[in-house]
Amino acid sequence: MDRIKAVIMAGGKGTRIAELARDIPKPMIRIKGKPVLEYEIDCLVKAGLGDILLVTGHLGDSITSYFGDGNAFGASISYFQEDTPLGTAGALFKCVGTLTDSFILLNGDIIFDIDFSRLIAAHYEKNALATLASHPNSHPHDSALLVTDAESRITRWMNKEEGRLYYKNRVNAGIHVLTKELLAAAGKKIDSEKVDLDRDILKPLIATNRIFAYDTPEYIKDMGTPERYCQAERDIDRGLVPARNLKRKQRAVFLDRDGTINALSGFVKEPEDFHLIPGAARAVKEINNSPYLAIVITNQPVVARGECTIEGLELIHEKMEGDLGREGAFLDAVYFCPHHPDRGFPGERPEYKIDCACRKPKPGMFLDAAKKFNIDLSASWMAGDDKRDILAGKAAGCKTVLIRPGPAGETFGADLVCESLEQFALRYLS
Numbered sequence: 001m002d003r004i005k006a007v008i009m010a011g012g013k014g015t016r017i018a019e020l021a022r023d024i025p026k027p028m029i030r031i032k033g034k035p036v037l038e039y040e041i042d043c044l045v046k047a048g049l050g051d052i053l054l055v056t057g058h059l060g061d062s063i064t065s066y067f068g069d070g071n072a073f074g075a076s077i078s079y080f081q082e083d084t085p086l087g088t089a090g091a092l093f094k095c096v097g098t099l100t101d102s103f104i105l106l107n108g109d110i111i112f113d114i115d116f117s118r119l120i121a122a123h124y125e126k127n128a129l130a131t132l133a134s135h136p137n138s139h140p141h142d143s144a145l146l147v148t149d150a151e152s153r154i155t156r157w158m159n160k161e162e163g164r165l166y167y168k169n170r171v172n173a174g175i176h177v178l179t180k181e182l183l184a185a186a187g188k189k190i191d192s193e194k195v196d197l198d199r200d201i202l203k204p205l206i207a208t209n210r211i212f213a214y215d216t217p218e219y220i221k222d223m224g225t226p227e228r229y230c231q232a233e234r235d236i237d238r239g240l241v242p243a244r245n246l247k248r249k250q251r252a253v254f255l256d257r258d259g260t261i262n263a264l265s266g267f268v269k270e271p272e273d274f275h276l277i278p279g280a281a282r283a284v285k286e287i288n289n290s291p292y293l294a295i296v297i298t299n300q301p302v303v304a305r306g307e308c309t310i311e312g313l314e315l316i317h318e319k320m321e322g323d324l325g326r327e328g329a330f331l332d333a334v335y336f337c338p339h340h341p342d343r344g345f346p347g348e349r350p351e352y353k354i355d356c357a358c359r360k361p362k363p364g365m366f367l368d369a370a371k372k373f374n375i376d377l378s379a380s381w382m383a384g385d386d387k388r389d390i391l392a393g394k395a396a397g398c399k400t401v402l403i404r405p406g407p408a409g410e411t412f413g414a415d416l417v418c419e420s421l422e423q424f425a426l427r428y429l430s
Helices: 038-048 060-069 089-093 116-125 179-189 197-202 205-208 226-237 281-290 310-325 364-373 387-396 422-428
Strands: 005-009 053-055 075-079 102-107 111-115 130-135 145-148 154-158 171-179 211-215 219-222 251-255 292-299 333-337 379-382 399-403 417-418
Touching: 005 154, 038 053, 038 060, 038 111, 038 422, 053 060, 053 102, 053 333, 060 075, 060 116, 075 102, 075 310, 089 179, 111 171, 111 226, 116 130, 116 171, 116 211, 130 310, 145 171, 154 197, 154 211, 171 179, 179 197, 179 205, 197 205, 197 333, 219 226, 251 364, 281 422, 292 364, 333 364, 333 417, 364 387, 379 422, 387 399, 417 422
Parallel strands: 005 053, 005 102, 053 075, 130 211, 251 292, 251 379, 292 333, 379 399, 399 417
Antiparallel strands: 102 171, 111 219, 130 171, 145 154
């Protein structure tokens, strides 16, 4: 990996979490006896990113006295002290001469453990001005959301106050790869020393088509509220933080969609036709809180039949993610097969009428997900309500759970049979 400096914005006051610590800056709040900032530095050093600039402000002396030159932590640490607040990016312009051409920028209030080599490789591959680590979260309704195209290029930034009907649950996780070129492009239009990274730099430069999202299911959580602090503490206790690093083998619960997550009443052709099964959101939330990823694997022949476009199907999935998000649940990924091998339907689309490798009961979608997320399929589950789900899970090497017995009590060889996804999640994942 080329030498890349990491910059951590460590000057936050933490007004929303002040009840936990009023006399220290937010990045120095301790979790399990260790400052949040130390967790960040440890992860950077482990990834070979030990050249670190800490931007300090409020009560910054407590940071410099604790970390010093960084030698005791395996790092080389320098400092920039803001005498007056410069926003989330103003300090970058003051320190630009010390930055590498591409550099990491981190919020100073997050607990994370990610494979930085993947993030940086994606950044270089796209020749990006900026690459933002992104993920779903449990509160998309009060978060700014990123909209991307098929190449992961950010095309829109939806503020939380904007009206939303259907949306993909994708938020900026607070870990960025930025470039000096980005700062140069933005600096020509900025006439204030106080600079907001999102509003003043990233959003205006979306039009360059060189601002990208990097979706990851790895562990990244901010400490913005006492509730999120407590959740991170529990996750550290359970070993969930390092376990989600994609250098490690992952486990997943692969989920069928129709009849497992949403009510089965004919083909879903419009977002308004999609309705969660009672308890499904609670089940997905239980998966989110477990060591497993939640990944939808669904056949959608409505595309091949000409009854729904790819864009229409994506709207349906956006409604699914929004409905789940309103109940605090999220999906790590959604895979769908638009094909169908049989011909003869009025209005069918010939380009999708193929015998593909992805349509269940074939395991193609599982194999794609396993490659992208480093999943151990033998340690994963497939949950679905249809024979094809069980056969596909078995073909992929997964354990299988049939949601509700088939006709005449058929189980199709499933390892487990449960009355609902909720029952499976509460009984076998809790």
